[in-house]
Structures are given as C-alpha cells and as structure tokens.
Amino acid sequence: MPDHDSDSLLNRQTKRRRVDIGVKRTVGSIGSGATTADSIARAKAAIFSAMNSLSSHSHHGSDTDSMDCSVVQPHGGPGVMSASDSESKSNVLRKLLKRANSYEDAMMPFPGTTIISQLLKNNIAKNGGGHDRVDRGERDVGFSNSGLSNTSSEAPQEDACSNSSQDSTPQECLSPFGRPPGLANFDIERLNDEHLRAKRARVENIIRGMSHSPSVVVPASSRHERDHDIDADREMELDCPPPNSQQQAPSSPRGGEVCSSRENKRKQRLPQQQQQSFTQLVCQRKEQKIEERRQLKLQLEDMQKQLRQLQEKFFQIYDSTDDSEHNELNNDLHNDIGNMSEDSPARSDNGADERSGEDLRSDNEMSDLDPGHFLDRARALLQEQALLDGDKPRREGLGRKGPIHPEGKQLAETLKQELNSAMTQVVDTVVKVFAKPPRPTPQQAFPPLSLPPERFPPTVNGDNPNFHTANQRLQCFGDVIIPNPLDSFASMPGLPGTANDQTEALPLVVRKTPSEHHHHHHQSSAIGAHGGHHHPALHPSSLSASMGFSPPSFRHPFPIPLLGYPFQSPLGAPTGGYGGKDRSSPDSMDLSRETTSLRTKMAGHHLSHHHHHHHHRSLSPAHPGSTAESLSLSLIKSECSDLQDMADISPYSGSNIQEGLSPNHLKKAKLMFFYTRYPSSNMLKMFFSDVKFNRCITSQLIKWFSNFREFYYIQMEKFARQAINDGVTGVDELGVSRDSELFRALNMHYNKANDFEVPERFIEVAEVTLREFFNAIVAGKDVDPSWKKAIYKVICKLDSEVPEIFKSPNCLQELLHE
DNA sequence: CACACTCCTG
DNA sequence: CAGGAGTGTG
Numbered sequence A: 001m002p003d004h005d006s007d008s009l010l011n012r013q014t015k016r017r018r019v020d021i022g023v024k025r026t027v028g029s030i031g032s033g034a035t036t037a038d039s040i041a042r043a044k045a046a047i048f049s050a051m052n053s054l055s056s057h058s059h060h061g062s063d064t065d066s067m068d069c070s071v072v073q074p075h076g077g078p079g080v081m082s083a084s085d086s087e088s089k090s091n092v093l094r095k096l097l098k099r100a101n102s103y104e105d106a107m108m109p110f111p112g113t114t115i116i117s118q119l120l121k122n123n124i125a126k127n128g129g130g131h132d133r134v135d136r137g138e139r140d141v142g143f144s145n146s147g148l149s150n151t152s153s154e155a156p157q158e159d160a161c162s163n164s165s166q167d168s169t170p171q172e173c174l175s176p177f178g179r180p181p182g183l184a185n186f187d188i189e190r191l192n193d194e195h196l197r198a199k200r201a202r203v204e205n206i207i208r209g210m211s212h213s214p215s216v217v218v219p220a221s222s223r224h225e226r227d228h229d230i231d232a233d234r235e236m237e238l239d240c241p242p243p244n245s246q247q248q249a250p251s252s253p254r255g256g257e258v259c260s261s262r263e264n265k266r267k268q269r270l271p272q273q274q275q276q277s278f279t280q281l282v283c284q285r286k287e288q289k290i291e292e293r294r295q296l297k298l299q300l301e302d303m304q305k306q307l308r309q310l311q312e313k314f315f316q317i318y319d320s321t322d323d324s325e326h327n328e329l330n331n332d333l334h335n336d337i338g339n340m341s342e343d344s345p346a347r348s349d350n351g352a353d354e355r356s357g358e359d360l361r362s363d364n365e366m367s368d369l370d371p372g373h374f375l376d377r378a379r380a381l382l383q384e385q386a387l388l389d390g391d392k393p394r395r396e397g398l399g400r401k402g403p404i405h406p407e408g409k410q411l412a413e414t415l416k417q418e419l420n421s422a423m424t425q426v427v428d429t430v431v432k433v434f435a436k437p438p439r440p441t442p443q444q445a446f447p448p449l450s451l452p453p454e455r456f457p458p459t460v461n462g463d464n465p466n467f468h469t470a471n472q473r474l475q476c477f478g479d480v481i482i483p484n485p486l487d488s489f490a491s492m493p494g495l496p497g498t499a500n501d502q503t504e505a506l507p508l509v510v511r512k513t514p515s516e517h518h519h520h521h522h523q524s525s526a527i528g529a530h531g532g533h534h535h536p537a538l539h540p541s542s543l544s545a546s547m548g549f550s551p552p553s554f555r556h557p558f559p560i561p562l563l564g565y566p567f568q569s570p571l572g573a574p575t576g577g578y579g580g581k582d583r584s585s586p587d588s589m590d591l592s593r594e595t596t597s598l599r600t601k602m603a604g605h606h607l608s609h610h611h612h613h614h615h616h617r618s619l620s621p622a623h624p625g626s627t628a629e630s631l632s633l634s635l636i637k638s639e640c641s642d643l644q645d646m647a648d649i650s651p652y653s654g655s656n657i658q659e660g661l662s663p664n665h666l667k668k669a670k671l672m673f674f675y676t677r678y679p680s681s682n683m684l685k686m687f688f689s690d691v692k693f694n695r696c697i698t699s700q701l702i703k704w705f706s707n708f709r710e711f712y713y714i715q716m717e718k719f720a721r722q723a724i725n726d727g728v729t730g731v732d733e734l735g736v737s738r739d740s741e742l743f744r745a746l747n748m749h750y751n752k753a754n755d756f757e758v759p760e761r762f763i764e765v766a767e768v769t770l771r772e773f774f775n776a777i778v779a780g781k782d783v784d785p786s787w788k789k790a791i792y793k794v795i796c797k798l799d800s801e802v803p804e805i806f807k808s809p810n811c812l813q814e815l816l817h818e
Numbered sequence B: 001c002a003c004a005c006t007c008c009t010g
Numbered sequence C: 001c002a003g004g005a006g007t008g009t010g
Helices: A006-016 A039-056 A062-076 A086-107 A115-127 A139-146 A185-212 A220-237 A253-258 A262-269 A272-319 A323-342 A350-366 A371-388 A406-435 A467-476 A485-491 A540-548 A573-578 A593-602 A611-619 A627-633 A642-649 A663-673 A681-687 A695-725 A741-750 A760-778 A787-796 A811-816
Strands: none
Touching: A663 A695, A663 A741, A663 A811, A681 A695, A695 A741, A695 A760, A695 A787, A741 A760, A760 A787
C-alpha cells in the first residue's frame, strides 16, 4: 500500500463515524418560477440569451436554459425546453423569438415597412458617418460577404491539441455581422491587413524565441492546455495514490514523493521536437483565441451600434409627438400588458412604474441610449396604436383613449416591428453561429480587426470609463462563462432571474425546471407594473429597500451588456448610480459583495476546462488596466486568475438585489443564529431578501449556519467536558449566563462587536445544549459515533422566531444603532 | 440525482 | 469560513 501517513488513515476511519442528524426541514423552493413576459421582455431575454450563448460559446448554458424555460412558459408550459445542451438552448431562443414576433404581428395591424432602415440610411448619409453601418436591409449580403475579407493564415486545420471535435464549415464560425460591403469596407480591410501582419510578426517572434531557448519553457497557459489534452491519460501516466487520498498537493510530504508534480511529469512526456511543434500550435491557438475575441467584440459593437442607431431614430420620431400623453399612456400600457400576460399582484414593480414618467422626459436630453427606455417608448407607442384602433379595445385592460397622432402611431408600429426583427435577426444569427459548435474551434478564417476606440460607441452615460474593461470583457466572451446577463434584469422582474451560479455549468447537468426556479416574487414583471400588491411573504421593508433605491440608470438591462458592460466598478458603483437619492443601505452598498460572490461564481467552474482563456491575459495587447480593471483587481482573490474575468463581467451592479453575500450578510446571519440554529432555506430567502438567491447563495448561507452550528456545538462539548473535568456532578450546577465563559466565547463568535443584545432565549438554548452535552458525556454516550445526533435533534427544536426586523436589508443599522 | 447535513482540513 | 468528503433523504 502506498504510504499514507497515519493522518489519512485516521481520517478515513473517523469519516466513517459521521453523524447525520437528519433534521428535516422544508426545503423551500419559494414559489414557482412561472413568470410572464410580454414580447418585449421576451425579446430582451432573447437578446440576453444570445449574448450569453455568444459569450459562453454555448457551453454549459444551463443558466440561460432555466431562463428560457421560464420565459417560454406562458405559452409552452414548463417542460418545453428542459434540455440543457446548447442546441436546445438555441432552439429555445429561436422559438422564443418567433413567439415574440408572432405576438407582435398579432398586435400590429400595420405590416412592417422598413422605415427604420430608410431612416438609418438617411442618417448615415447625412452624418457622413462612414463607419456607421446598418446592415439590416442587406444583412444577407453582409453575411455572405463576411467570410471573404480575409483569411487567417495561422489557423492550421491540423490543430493537434485541439480538443474540439468539430472542424465544421468555417463559415459557420464566421460572424453573421461580418463587415458589410460598402461603406466601411475599405478601412476595415486595411485594418485587417495591418493587424494581420502585426500579429503574424508577433507570432513568429514568439515562436522563434521559444525554439531558440534551449529548455523550451511552455507558457503556463499552454501547460493548462496540455493538462487538458492529456487529462485522459493521466490515470495511467501517474502513479498516484488511490483516489482516496488527495495527496498530490505539495503540502503532503510523502504524497509529493510518490506523485511528483504533475507539470514536471507532463513536461517530460513529450519529446523535444514535439514540444516545439506543440508550442507552435499553442501559440497559434492563442492567436486564434485572440482573433476570436476580437471578432466577437466587433460583432457586439455592431449590434450595439445598430441598436443605438435605431434608438436615435426612434427618439427623433418620438420626440415629435406629444410627450405628456405618453407618460400617461405608458403607465397605462404597463398595467395593460401586465394584465394581459398574467396579472400577478405578487409581482409588481412600483418603482419602475413610478419612474417611467420622469424617465421618459429625462431621456430626451439624457440620452438616447438606454434601450430599455427605448422599448418602453415602443410600448407606449404601441399602446397608442391600440387606442387609436378605436372603441374596440383589444383587451380588457385597455380602456382609455385620447387624441393621438396617427402618423406617429404608424411610425411607432413600423419602428417596433423593425426593432423586433432586428433583434430577432441579431439573436438568431448570433445563436446560429455560436450555439452550433459545441466546442467552437478557434480556426475561423476571420480577420482580426483592431478597432479604433473612436468607433466604439459611447455608453449610456456618454462617458465611457469602462471602455477598456468592456473590451476585455468582450475578449473573454469566448472562453469565460459569463454570469447570466439576465441577472441585470433584477429590477425588471418580469423575467425570471436565473441563477448565475456557475455550478449550473456542470456538463450534462439538466436543469430540473420547476423546483429550481425559486425566485423572489416580490419582484414584478417589468411591464405588469401596477404596484401595491406584494407577495404575502414579503414585507414592505424589503420592498422599499429593493425598489426604492434602484438607480434609474440601471433599471434597464439592455445597455448593460449591449453597450459593453458598463458596470459600475465594484467600488465606485452604487455611489455614482444613486446620485444621492437615498441613504442607501449599507447592505446594498457593500463594497465587497462582489468578492463574496466571486467564489460562488467560480464554484464548479473548474469543470469547464476553459484553460485557454488564460491566453488573453498573457498575450493580449489590449490589456490596459483601466480604472475599473484595477479596481476589480483588488477583488481578485488569489490563485484563480479566471476570477478576474468573472469579476469584470458580473452584471449585477445595477440592482439592489445583489448576487453575492456581503460581510454584512454574514454578520446578519450570525445575529440570526441567536434565534435560529437551523433556518430553513425558505427562511433564509425571506430574511435575505436583498440577495438574489441561486443555488450557490443558498448553499452558502446554509453552509454559514452549518459552520455556526459547528462552532456552537464544539463550544458546547468543550465546555461540557471542561465542566466534567472541573468536577461538576450535576446538571444543576451547570448554567449559562451572560458572563459565563461559554457565552462570551459564543458572543465573541457571533456578535464580535458586541453591538447586539443577545436574546435571552439564546442563553436558555445554550444552557440546554450544554446540559445535553454534559449529560450525554456523563452517561458515556459519547462512545457512540452518533451520540451528538440526539442532541442535535433536541436543539433544532429550540429555534425561535427571528424578529421581523431581520427581514429588512437595513436591519443591521436599525438593530445596531439603537 | 440533488440537496442538506456533518465532519475534517486549511 | 470555505472546500471537500461522505452520508442520508426524497
């Protein structure tokens, strides 16, 4: 037997003696995720799905799957799309889009024309913006042309280390939004050429340098790849100790001898010349990756630009119509659609509704670029249209009518259609491209385009401090699993927020549909926003906290991903967004919340085998370390450099419903422990209503309480034994008071600052626990491996109600400042 | 199978 | 406190 130190043996022995208390508590899946969404929301969802699949290359797309399911639900029922593989995802997307479209068609009596196209063309001509392009009309042309502009010479077909099984047709890897013919073609091609040359030179340089060095040092990133490639053989290659002992870590002295470092072994495995060619391949693949990212970036920019153009045009038209009406109408529309889709009073969005009026106004100057508002206006116009249609309202909720401009209505209609089709096309094409190859190879013959920053459209707020980070984010799209962009829908809850935990990304994990969709239902549908009705489980405090603070600029999810993820930097974020609207709750302001969530996000990521995304870190020339970037850097935990990507990408900053648990949440949980030792997940969800729950968050919270319990029981046992050793004979002599040592230890742990008055009940429970332990030990029950189980059962019944105040996200302040 | 739980380790 | 492991449960 390969030597395991006695520790391991001991461990295995002790592990046998586990005690599972089987305390049964309702595992609450709060509510059903069934939400309704109108076509706009669906379109949004579709876009985001597309973005997501684009970003993740449709690996492990479970996140979006769940979203898709819920989105589809109103029509298709829950089980429609439960498959989690990427193909089905794209299918879902397509269906979804089709539904959205058909819905629109039904809504609109006026067949769509191409007004937008015309307008856009005119605009382009007028502005002389040679770089702006609108290819909706000639999309097909652009598509077919997309692949022609260049070839990537350093994309060898015989990629030895490629684990992709698909050498599919190159065209499928091409961007559907490839450079359109005409306008910008010249510049682009020139750029392409330059860039290609430069890149080639770089590659050759690298390769030359590598082959010259006597001891070929494989870059870390490529080592990863090799790890991946060789992974299959590892079992045979390495004479590792049995799986039981995970002693490959260098920390294990003997294990280290037996199982020498993996990298070393791996390095020696390949003969020299193979290594050289290997390194070449590696470099090539790096380049390919970079190219891929650039292409993705470009595509996204194109999409953004298109959207922006549409918005501008739309607003131009819209502004010509009467404004005051629209506010009313808009509100009306919210209600209307809300009623239509599914009148769920449980989910209502007060904030959004109230805000919509002022938003519409401020938009005119402010800008333009918030697609969410854009859609709002589209809806408003649609509503107008409906009203114009006359005395026969299409639906019940539609009672009002008023003076309207027929022209504007028609315009709105067509614009809307245009928008919809544009989105559909965008999403469809993106999905088509990126959802197809399960593991898209970087072998696209696609010209790397370096993009002058001027071409990058301005962000929502005009200034674009996050431009670089945005680029970087886009660069990682190909490799990194991006948290579900839908998360940014948190403030437009018509869409089911999905877990953005990457555990979802485990391969072959099929999402269990209904039970998984535990969401906060106090969030309302974005459209069905007639506020007031709350979910019974919901308390006003959390509502006010989660809605009232919502910074208007982040209400709409669209600009966030589409405009290059202009997330707030974790540090500066909420401050800027709130604009002093309210004293924001420290919880939602928590600076390190992203930090906490990082771990969550990474959970399970190791299975994705996306090793190559280290490449852009080492090679990417565009890594300027912008402000946001450096800020994010402070959040990077440690070894896992992937975390940086994740950190940058986190789309959650815009909402009060945060994705991660902050230290304040931890503090709160500790205080809650004074009341409940065994909180149910339902309870946790209720009391941490300012956190968006996904599996990871739930697990983390549960783990917290588990850890609390662990400490608690350890203390109990310790003090019980100590009492026995001290000669205590009877339980009566055993008490717990606020000045007893046991209490101090516990208080130190759960209430370190001692700024919370520990409830008396906890003292009693502690005393009971201590006595239980004492008795059990005295009775010699501790010889039984599961002797604690009985105690656990007793203690778990002693949970008391957690005060309502804990449900407030601001509870910490309210609790501690008194 | 997923989840919650405990136990152990770092 | 988190991660991993092992176990029990539905």
